Amino acid sequence: MNLETLEKKFREAKDEYAKDKSDANHDKYRKAKLRFTDARREQKQAEENDENHPRGKGLVVVTNGEDN
Amino acid sequence: MAVTVSGLYVPTWLDILDLTQLAVDFDAETHKIALFSNTITPNYSTDTAYAVAPYNANEITGTNWAAGGVLVTTTTMTESPAGTLMFDAADVTVANATFTGARFGLIYANSLAPKAALCGVNFGADYSPNAGTFTIQWAAAGIFALDITP
Numbered sequence: 001m002n003l004e005t006l007e008k009k010f011r012e013a014k015d016e017y018a019k020d021k022s023d024a025n026h027d028k029y030r031k032a033k034l035r036f037t038d039a040r041r042e043q044k045q046a047e048e049n050d051e052n053h054p055r056g057k058g059l060v061v062v063t064n065g066e067d068n
Numbered sequence: 069m070a071v072t073v074s075g076l077y078v079p080t081w082l083d084i085l086d087l088t089q090l091a092v093d094f095d096a097e098t099h100k101i102a103l104f105s106n107t108i109t110p111n112y113s114t115d116t117a118y119a120v121a122p123y124n125a126n127e128i129t130g131t132n133w134a135a136g137g138v139l140v141t142t143t144t145m146t147e148s149p150a151g152t153l154m155f156d157a158a159d160v161t162v163a164n165a166t167f168t169g170a171r172f173g174l175i176y177a178n179s180l181a182p183k184a185a186l187c188g189v190n191f192g193a194d195y196s197p198n199a200g201t202f203t204i205q206w207a208a209a210g211i212f213a214l215d216i217t218p
Binding site for chain 2: 007010014033034036037038040041042044045047048054055058059060061062063
């Protein structure tokens with residue numbers, strides 16, 4: 001499942017939990033959030049390991065313009 | 069005066085954890101990040117909120133970066149790795165931005181009054197985009213992590 005889909009499922013689970021704080025919804029919210037966060041972390045880690053990706057160049061990056 | 073370190077704000081965490089029960093939702097989509105120059109000196113033991121000293125002066129603003137800053141989105145507080153609480157979010161990206169001398173980012177709870185300071189981020193250098201895309205890319209390990217099972 002790609003990151004965009006996992007994010008969508010996380011947001012849906014979060015919205016459901018916000019409306020109804022049942023134990024079942026709490027469980028779904030926590031699991032969806034964890035799946036999404038793990039996938040996002042893995043993607044970021046891959047980008048950090050890629051020497052051609054801007055993420056490896058530091059916390060703040062300025063592109064498509066000048067950094068005076 | 070200068071920014072030297074990043075950190076979390078002790079007053080905020082005390083208020084979250086004690087009788088004050090400050091209602092900070094780290095998964096909220098309402099937190100913002102404001103930029104400041106290297107003129108300020110954050111004090112993580114006493115600073116409390118955006119728009120309260122020292123965060124009531126020396127704020128960086130410009131084209132496509134207004135006072136108050138921008139939203140920090142897709143925020144999550146999760147256990148990652150085991151025994152560690154990780155606060156993460158989508159990278160902050162603003163296109164066609166022009167401003168001068170951004171050294172520090174203050175992440176704060178914009179939905180609260182006062183706007184509780186959550187995390188201070190030292191950029192390590194001044195950034196001055198000129199019609200450029202300004203991106204804050206959070207590390208894979210998150211914006212911050214609390215290892216509560218050392």
